Every structure is written in C-alpha cells, then in structure tokens.
Amino acid sequence: MSSSTPLLAVDELSVVFRGRGSGEVRAVDGVSFTLEEGRVTGLVGESGCGKSVTSLALMGLLPDRGVEVGGSAVMRLPDGSENLLKASRRRMRDLRGSQLAMIFQDPLSSLNPVIPIGRQVTEILQRHRGMRGAAARKEAADLLHRVGIPDPTRRLSEYPHQLSGGMRQRALIAMGVACRPRVMIADEPTTALDVTIQAQILELLKDLVTEEGTALLMITHDLGVVAGMCDDINVLYAGRAVETARRRPLFAAPTHPYTVGLLGSIPRLDSPRGEPLTPVRGSVNDNIAWTDGCAFAPRCDHYTMECLQGPPPLVRLENGDEAEHVHRCVNPIEHAEVVDRTVLDGPAVVGDDEEERR
Template sequence: MSSSTPLLAVDELSVVFGGHGSDEVRAVDGVSFTLEEGRVTGLVGESGCGKSVTSLALMGLLPDRGVRVGGSAVMQVPGGTADLLKLSQRRMRDLRGSQMAMIFQDPLSSLNPVVPIGRQVTEILRRHRGMRGSAAAKEAAELLDRVGIPDPERRLREYPHQLSGGMRQRALIAMAVACRPRVMIADEPTTALDVTIQAQILELLKNLVTEEGTALLMITHDLGVVAGLCDDINVLYAGRAVEKAPRAPLFAQPTHPYTVGLLGSIPRLDAPRGEPLTPIRGSINDNIAWTRGCAFAPRCDHYTMECLQGPPDLVAVGAAAGVEGGGGSTGAAAEHVHRCVNPVRGADTADRSAPESPAAVGEDEEAQG
C-alpha cells in the first residue's frame, strides 16, 4: 500500500440506527480504510454487511433523525482538511459534486424521470463551475461523449426512460466526473447490466482513475469485479472489516473463513466441469453481536470455542501477536490483516467439510453467557 497522504482517511466509522440498547441496529461498527490518489479501494461483502450505509455516511446522505454516526472521515480539501462527518449540510453540498461524487446503484431511480438528461448534467456544471447556456450544453455533450454515449447532442434532449440501462449508468458517471472530483464512490455500478456493458463500465472507471488520479471507492459483492479493478480490498461482515489486503494476497491466500466462503461461492473457469459451488450456509442474519465474539461464528466451518470469547481484533496474517487495531493510521501499515482467531491456512482454503449445525453456536454462546 502507498505511504503517501491519503485523499480520504476513514477511522473507526460507526453508524447506529434507532434507539439505545436492544432497539438499536449497528449497521457499521468501527470500519477504517484509506482512499489514495490513483488507486481503487474495494468494500466487499453480502447485502446487509454495511457497504452502502458506509458510503451514505461519507456523502452526508443519511437522515438527520434516528441515526448516530461516529468516528472520523478526514478528507483533503482546498485549503487543508475537513472531517466529513462533522461538516454542516451546506458545506457538504459544496463538496458533493465538486470534490467528491457518488455513482448510485440503480440509475433509473437515481435520475429524475421527468427531467431531460441534458438538464440534469448541466445542473452540476451551473452549481459548481458557474457554466451557463451554450457553454454548459457543449460541456455536457463532451462529458456524454467521453463516457461513450453515441450522438450525445441528441441524448441530452432525451429522458432517462429513453436510454438503455448501460447508457443511464454512463450518464450517471458523466455527472459524477463533471467537476473532476478527487474522491469518487461507486455503489454497485454494474448491477443489472449484461456482462458486455459491465466490462465497458469497469474499463471506463479504471481509465478515469488512471487519467484523473481520482481515488475510487468501489462497493460491490462481485469478487470478479474486485479482481479486475481494485488495488486494495476490505471484506466486511456485520458492519466490521474481517479481512483487509491488497488484491494479490487476498486472492492468492485468503485467511478469513468468510472471505474463503465468498470465493467458494462464485464459479471458476478453471474448475472441473460439473463441480458444484460451495455457498456459505445460513444468511447474513445468522450472527451474534461482536461484543460476544465473532459475528460470523454461526455460519463458520472453522469456529472453535475461542471464537466466542469476546470480539476478535484485526491482526497481521501469520503474526502470533501484535494486534493491528484497525484505525486509519495503523490500518495502512499492514499488508494483510484479518479478524479471526482460527484462520484458514494453505490447503485448508479448499476444505469446506460439513460443520456442526448453526444452532450449536447459539447454544455455546448461551453457555458462555
């Protein structure tokens, strides 16, 4: 990982919905990572692990009431630095679009259905670059052309429903890059697109990062996307990072059982014909509180009683000691860290033998309580 000053340093981010005590839902629980110039950082995990809530917290798009946000997210801005989690909505509106931007998951619901594409793109140019009239229209057409939309002048006059899914996603990307933001967040930008369009969108994002030096946060559950795009990867489960590593070490030697399970759940071109996939048993709701032990224990093939002895820390892979606390400054120091007391090792990554039933973990937890 690079040692340069990150464009965005997220440290111990937490997002809690609802009241206090048993009524609260801790969607994000101490997530830390950095975004660096010209690099792509991935947030990976099943639906419900806290990926999108993390992005909404960073963009200041969570509701004002019923939500508690903690930690820090320090970003390099003109004139110095700013903690995104402590800025007023007025200041965040100045940053959104100009210094940071987000590509949302569903372009059809993200775009205004009753406003032409051209007006939606030029709105950003008027707000942040002061462009008006023909100058704004010309710049909007150049943006659509840059992201690969054919006949951009005509498309500017059309409405979102008149564009294909791939074109709508490209229009969203054009809006996101209109002011050349330094930080960009892409939340499942290839969902519901066919594989050909998906490859084109990913190549477009990769080129934007390379050409503009943008720091990109890629949120996805698709490990194929991660393998082709991300430089650094954070695997999330139940609101916490369970494994963090650069791309090559993570795919070559995953150590957390959850990461191994994600990799085992996707088809491989080099696998023998007819070999079944090995999905992770249970669902994201089958977990225990991190305060009681590893949240993944009820679904884990490798759990032991030690997994239920309190929350595991992030530690360097292969280290017998030396806790890697997971903060923003320390998180970048280790090449490969995981949150597991019984990690998968070597040839065991392919061993997915039948474990005890998930109910056994609940019984063990009660015995420990």
C-alpha cells in the same frame, strides 16, 4: 496502504439506526480504510454487511433523525483537511459533486424521470463550475461523449426512460466526473447490466482513475469485479472489516473463513462439469453481536469456543510485504486450497502487470 497522505482516511466509522421501541441496529461498526490518489479500494461483502450505509455516511446522505454516526472521515482538500462526518449539510452540498461524487446502484431511480438528461448534467456544471447557457450545454455534450454515449447532443434532450440501462449508467458517471472530483464512490455500478456493458463501465471507471488520479471506492459483492479493478480490498461482515489486504495477497492466500467462503462461491472454468459450488452456509442474519464474539461464528465451519469469548482483535500478518494484510479471526485459515487462482492468473485481471511493478 501507502506512506503517502491519503485523499480520504476513514477511522472507526460507525452508523447506528434507532427506532421507536425497536431498539438499535448497528449497521456499521468501526470500519477503517484509506482512499489514495490513483488507486481503487474495494468494500466487499454480502448484501446487508454495511457497504452502502458506509458510502451514504461518507456522502452525508443519511437522515438526521434516528441515526447516530461516529468516527471520522478526514478528506484532504486543496485548502486543507476536513472531517466529512462533522461537516454541515450546507458544506456537504458544496463538496458533493466538486470534491467527491457517487455513482448509485440503480440509475433509473437515481436520475430524475421528468427532467432531460442535459439539464441534469448542466445543473451540476452551473452549481459547481459556474457554467451557463451554450457553454454548459457544450460541456455536457462533451461529457456524454467522453463516457461513450453516441450522438450526445441529441441525448441531452432525452429523458432517462428513453435511454438504455447502460447509457443511464454512463450518464450517471458523466454527472459524477463533471467537476473532476478527487474521490469517487461507485456503489454496485454494474448491477442489472449485461456482461458486455459491465466490462465497458468498469473500463471507463478504470480510465478515470488512471487519467484523473481519482481515488475510487468500489462497493460490490462481485469478486470478479474486485479481481479486475481493486488495488486494495476490505472484506466486510456484519458492519466490520474481517480481512484487509492488497488484491494479490488476498486472492492468493486469504485467511479469514468468510473470505475463503466468498472465493469458494465463484464458478471455475476449470472445474469438472456438475461440480457444486461451496457457498457460505446460512444467511447474513445468522450472526451474533461483535461484543459477544465473532459475528461470523454461527456460519463458520472452523469456529471454536475461543471464537465466542469476546470480539476478535485485528491481527497483522507477517508476510514480508510492505502492505498490511490483517484479519479479524482467532482461528484463521493457514492455507487456502479452495482459492480460485484463475481469478489472479487469468485474462480477467486488469492492470496485473502494473500491480507487480508497484
């Protein structure tokens, strides 16, 4: 959403899983977005909307058999640009860690349980920065210290199960930033962490973006995290982006019924005691194929017969803002009475003044 050349431009990304006798599952269906230096871009939606599959496709971590990946993901590298989706397995091993990195959702299963933390960090330093021995170990300790792990030298010899959940997540972040990657993907990085640790992890990621100029892709279903972290937001449903905007326009005036439903599911501090939430009815499995109409129609309270007459196009809103605000809906919400403005105006928003200056 900027005139500058993005670090990563994803265009019409699609991922189709095919099984024997089970047909095909289109997990990602034409997703497009950009990641820019020093900015946080959010992929938001319920579980099953295609967020994590998108990240695995960009990292080259999907299996070769039974998966068809289409579209393009062009990354700006020091020596030119390259389509990550066309890169070989060997080339992706060179890029992962050095140019792009990922923080996975579950640190306990992402870390090797039988290898000390120190060795897992130094392995990255050896592979991509050529560091070995005492120099690599000192750099690993510095990385653990940087992400807030106490007594980092001692922690180098400890195994993942000896660390708390917050420290394991910090260790993953240390591994991710070890080579100062240009693009970082964080897939639900605060899942299963208590609120205090969540705030610390998010602040750490925000500092990484600010200090290193990293482009961060934040994958989450937590709109509180989105309000405090993301500059640009893409709301996904059934593998497609249904609304895309900068943070303030999206929270102030969402237009797609799915976005409004997600916002209506957020508890409000100023709501009367006992007032029920208004979540989106049904489940993510209650949809139709995009080729037949709007996939959200079976769950939407605003659908008309026009919603079932082919795939809805992306429509750009004329709001006088340089940044695009687009939605995929033939019957959009013209105003958003249910939006929780405390998400925007309350103290939870990080860097709100900075957003106003842009």
